[in-house]
Amino acid sequence: MSKLAASAEPPAIREDVQQQAAEWLTVLMSSEVSEAQQAAWQRWRAADPEHERAWRHIEAVSRRFNGLHRSAAAQALAGTQRKAVNGKRRQVLAWLGVAAGGGLLAAQTGAWDAVRTVRADYRTATGERREVILDDGSVLSLNTGSAVNVRFDASRRLIELLAGEILVTSGHGAGSAAPLEVATREGVVRALGTRFAVRQHDGTSTVDVLESAVEISPRDGEGEPMRLAAGRGVAFSRHAPGAPHAIDASADGWSRGQLIVDDVTLGDFLADLARYRPGVIHCAPEVARLRLSGVFPLDDTQRILNMLPNSLPVQVRSRTRYWVSVEPAS
Structure with missing residues (x-):
């Protein structure tokens, strides 16, 4: 292997994986995290090598946070989160960017963009x-x-x-x-x-x-x-x-609180739905190509998931509120 190839940086971590890793960090920093949530987090890490790579970056940055032990760093961050619970995921991402000093992590995960997001005029x-x-x-x-x-x-x-x-x-x-x-x-x-x-x-x-x-x-x-x-x-x-x-007439449906789809695959539908709730929605490959149409209320994503078995041969399994799996019906 040439020296150039050996020194090449790994590809950037996907933005959706960054967000998922940040969600899991906020869950694990909670003083009330359960064994079920711990197990769901481990399953998320094992589900995709990209997930594990993102989490290892988080651990590496934690070790560099002013020399603090990871738990101490987590407690410091958790204190700032209580001031703005709704922005907790972005605060985590911003903290990761600051802790990394704007170096390797910023290059690989876009942490600087996350810092700017936290400080945005509207979010x-x-x-x-x-x-x-x-x-x-x-x-x-x-x-x-x-x-x-x-x-x-x-x-x-x-x-x-x-x-x-x-x-x-x-x-x-x-x-x-x-x-x-x-x-x-x-x-x-x-x-x-x-x-x-x-x-x-x-x-x-x-x-x-x-x-x-x-x-x-x-x-x-x-x-x-x-x-x-x-x-x-x-x-x-x-x-x-x-x-x-x-474009179809429902392109702006989200502004009215609706997710409107017409003959889309279940995999694409769940990927879009996942934008509106914290945690992970996993779609089993066996059902990902099923198709559906409808108008769904975005203010209650759990209700949307609960309705799926009424129209498709699937079952929805909620291991925790942060980990949902849509699988073939029994």
Whole structure:
């Protein structure tokens, strides 16, 4: 093996695994953690090598936390969490970034983004949704696990999407002569008097236009911005947008507290549902390709899970409130 290959850094840990590891850390730091929760945590670690790698990073950072024993570090963090329970997962991620000193962990897990998320102007916890009216009358809706900074001045109206998903209805109040833009890690979306949704993924951003149109400018792209009309959606990287596609009428259902699906696989449905509740939803491969349609209330994710056996040949097993498995019916 060459020296170059030997010194190559391992790939970045997926964002969803980072979030799951942070959830488990907050669970284990609780003074009331049960044996069942401990067992569920061990099963999560064993379920995927990526899970174990994420957890080993957490342990490594814990050992470096000012030379404290892991339990002492956990107690220090738990004290800060009691001030803002809804933000506990993001506080954990922020703590990990600070403890790592912004070095290896920041490069591999995006801890700096988590620090910025904690300090965002507006944010939501897992399962929470929020609506904000901005100074120009624009309405900003934040989906679960989202965070934004808002920067308005005489020349620009900028919403910086740090994490998650937002729905923007542009306003026409004071200062609205300046362009309204949403910036993601991949580029900038400029509103053309419109209503649109933007979501931050790992390595890509997506836009769904519900009214009027937007212009999309990838950060490292060349040429003119891409114009996207109402009823269309697109994913874009830092370099270029993908092919536009038609969006369905339920694209903004989450803003009304609904998860609306039409002939999707159970695996994809549960992956989306998992965004709205802490912990892990495991889907057995034997049932992942089953398909379903319906309108589901996001304010009660447990009710959604309990309803699944009524329409599909599955059973839902809850080992703890943080570990749910959807498996073939007996």
